Amino acid sequence: MLGTGIIKGLYITAKNFVGTYFNPDERLTTLQYPEEAACIPENYRNFPFLIYDGSDPVEGLRCVACKMCENECPPRCISIVAERDEKGKILKRPRVFELDISVCMGCGICAEVCPFDSIKMDHHFEIATAERFDSLRLNLPQLAKSNEYFRKTHPIDALAVDTKRAEKANKAASKTQSPA
Amino acid sequence: MGKNFLAENLPETTVCSPAEVRPFYDDFHGDLMEISMGPHHPSTHGVFRMDVTLDGEIVVKLKPVFGYLHRNHEKIAEGNSYFAAIPYTDRLDYLCSLTNNWAYVHAVEKLAGITVPERAEYLRIILGELGRLINHVCLVGFLLNDLGTSFTPLLYSLRERERMLDLVEELTGSRMMCNFFRFGGLRTDISADWLARLKGYLEGLFARYLDEQDALLTGNEILLARTQGVGVLSPELAVRAGITGPMLRASGVNYDIRKVDRYSIYERFNFGIPIGAHGDTYDRYMMRMLEMRESVKIILQAIRTVPAGEHINPNAKNRGLRPKAGESYARIEGPKGELGFYLISDGSAKPYRFRIRPPSLINLTVLEEICIGQTLADTVVILGGVDIVLGEVDR
Ligand code: SF4
Ligand code: SF4
Numbered sequence: 128m129l130g131t132g133i134i135k136g137l138y139i140t141a142k143n144f145v146g147t148y149f150n151p152d153e154r155l156t157t158l159q160y161p162e163e164a165a166c167i168p169e170n171y172r173n174f175p176f177l178i179y180d181g182s183d184p185v186e187g188l189r190c191v192a193c194k195m196c197e198n199e200c201p202p203r204c205i206s207i208v209a210e211r212d213e214k215g216k217i218l219k220r221p222r223v224f225e226l227d228i229s230v231c232m233g234c235g236i237c238a239e240v241c242p243f244d245s246i247k248m249d250h251h252f253e254i255a256t257a258e259r260f261d262s263l264r265l266n267l268p269q270l271a272k273s274n275e276y277f278r279k280t281h282p283i284d285a286l287a288v289d290t291k292r293a294e295k296a297n298k299a300a301s302k303t304q305s306p307a
Numbered sequence: 308m309g310k311n312f313l314a315e316n317l318p319e320t321t322v323c324s325p326a327e328v329r330p331f332y333d334d335f336h337g338d339l340m341e342i343s344m345g346p347h348h349p350s351t352h353g354v355f356r357m358d359v360t361l362d363g364e365i366v367v368k369l370k371p372v373f374g375y376l377h378r379n380h381e382k383i384a385e386g387n388s389y390f391a392a393i394p395y396t397d398r399l400d401y402l403c404s405l406t407n408n409w410a411y412v413h414a415v416e417k418l419a420g421i422t423v424p425e426r427a428e429y430l431r432i433i434l435g436e437l438g439r440l441i442n443h444v445c446l447v448g449f450l451l452n453d454l455g456t457s458f459t460p461l462l463y464s465l466r467e468r469e470r471m472l473d474l475v476e477e478l479t480g481s482r483m484m485c486n487f488f489r490f491g492g493l494r495t496d497i498s499a500d501w502l503a504r505l506k507g508y509l510e511g512l513f514a515r516y517l518d519e520q521d522a523l524l525t526g527n528e529i530l531l532a533r534t535q536g537v538g539v540l541s542p543e544l545a546v547r548a549g550i551t552g553p554m555l556r557a558s559g560v561n562y563d564i565r566k567v568d569r570y571s572i573y574e575r576f577n578f579g580i581p582i583g584a585h586g587d588t589y590d591r592y593m594m595r596m597l598e599m600r601e602s603v604k605i606i607l608q609a610i611r612t613v614p615a616g617e618h619i620n621p622n623a624k625n626r627g628l629r630p631k632a633g634e635s636y637a638r639i640e641g642p643k644g645e646l647g648f649y650l651i652s653d654g655s656a657k658p659y660r661f662r663i664r665p666p667s668l669i670n671l672t673v674l675e676e677i678c679i680g681q682t683l684a685d686t687v688v689i690l691g692g693v694d695i696v697l698g699e700v701d702r
Binding site for chain 1: 387388390391392394395459463466469476477478479480481484486494512519522523524526527528529530626
């Protein structure tokens with residue numbers, strides 16, 4: 128019968144309209160950002176950051192400037208220059224570590240390939256700036272964040288990394304002990 | 308010399324009558340009007356332009372113009388390692404990056420002879436079908452929006468998509484740019500808890516959404532009047548033009564790569580392929596609604612039977628992969644049709660040739676044929692039923 132479609136449709140939209148008042152599972156509510164923040168799942172990835180252990184961002188930096196992430200990054204937005212001592216010998220830490228987040232696509236490949244668990248994906252997304260060139264090129268001090276921060280944002284992942292690193296350190300310690 | 312061109316010096320015969328200078332159509336002395344729809348028209352689904360020539364309200368000529376979103380995808384992939392091309396495939400058809408990932412890793416696995424563990428195949432099917440659900444939910448919502456059922460069905464659809472994307476984000480870290488498939492398996496394992504939640508969602512809210520959508524619109528008189536007999540594509544033309552996916556099946560051709568190629572482990576699942584009869588926009592809409600129910604069936608079967616084991620082949624190399632020289636073409640049944648990747652390897656770490664067969668682009672080639680004789684308002688509906696994503700059309 129002509130017109131039944133309209134009645135049916137009105138019934139369904141009315142049911143949805145009323146139903147969402149009583150059943151919170153059915154409704155999607157708008158969060159009053161920035162007063163309220165959405166809960167971000169642990170796996171969420173935005174841009175990478177570098178982890179340091181302890182309290183000194185320079186001494187504790189895990190990165191050894193192996194350039195694995197620089198080579199694997201699909202749009203090549205990481206650039207690393209290794210530190211050298213006075214004699215020109217390459218030291219195992221970066222002097223320059225730059226990340227151009229206007230190029231980075233947040234794919235997470237750098238975090239995946241880093242053999243030292245040094246680069247990880249961040250949750251921080253409020254990164255708007257007034258200038259679009261230099262302020263989007265993050266340098267070492269801007270990128271370095273403490274392990275505590277990582278533990279807070281990625282509890283499960285950080286625990287796995289910490290256990291792995293502790294095991295490695297134990298093994299290395301027992302190796303240096305055994306020949307002595 | 309100049310004075311010869313003055314009007315009074317011209318011979319009588321060179322004066323044109325108005326009928327000769329102005330174009331006209333057939334015996335009817337009305338003028339044709341050319342309209343450029345797009346590239347920012349809201350109903351062209353992206354930066355896509357249609358040069359439509361109208362006689363009154365009837366389309367007599369239609370030229371699809373694309374390329375506004377060309378990002379040089381194939382060339383970028385040829386300059387990068389095999390591994391680095393995976394996140395770029397997310398950006399082809401950005402509504403369902405999971406199936407794009409799958410098609411690409413499938414091609415590389417064929418090229419390098421990498422095997423995939425059993426568990427990974429099951430999880431891939433779950434994710435691939437989830438990608439199909441996300442795509443079809445979007446399509447149904449946007450198609451109805453194009454029809455002028457302003458917003459309610461679209462919002463219901465996007466609400467469900469949001470729920471699925473939340474699950475996807477929790478698993479892969481990103482709502483749309485998943486980057487989750489790896490050569491030989493998946494990036495991480497999927498927890499039993501996640502699978503249980505997906506199952507609960509599909510059996511609960513999503514099943515209700517499908518029923519609701521059917522009750523709300525599938526039998527609605529206005530929808531029938533606006534879509535039945537609109538944009539009819541004959542099975543002969545569909546086959547000749549290389550149309551694939553739900554659009555081909557809506558024309559009544561029984562061809563689904565999941566059944567034809569039996570790639571992955573699809574032969575272990577019990578599911579049907581909906582076939583249309585008329586090839587019009589209504590059948591295309593119905594194909595999507597019915598396919599969603601079949602996809603739900605596949606996912607539930609897969610969740611029930613997924614074995615324990617590895618989520619990735621431990622011997623598969625992702626970083627620094629150098630397949631031996633050769634070529635491969637692998638295709639899967641993407642949500643929009645046959646999605647294929649053609650790769651040539653010269654033995655180095657970069658693909659020598661990287662070519663994509665995008666279903667959206669090829670399905671778009673018949674747009675003129677199915678639009679001629681329809682009204683301008685119908686072309687919008689027809690385009691909505693073809694289901695294109697410009698990221699994939701232009702690459
Ligand atoms: S972040 Fe990791 S992969 Fe990149 S240079 Fe440092 S140690 Fe190497
Ligand atoms: S997230 Fe991807 S694009 Fe960004 S720096 Fe890491 S590898 Fe490069």
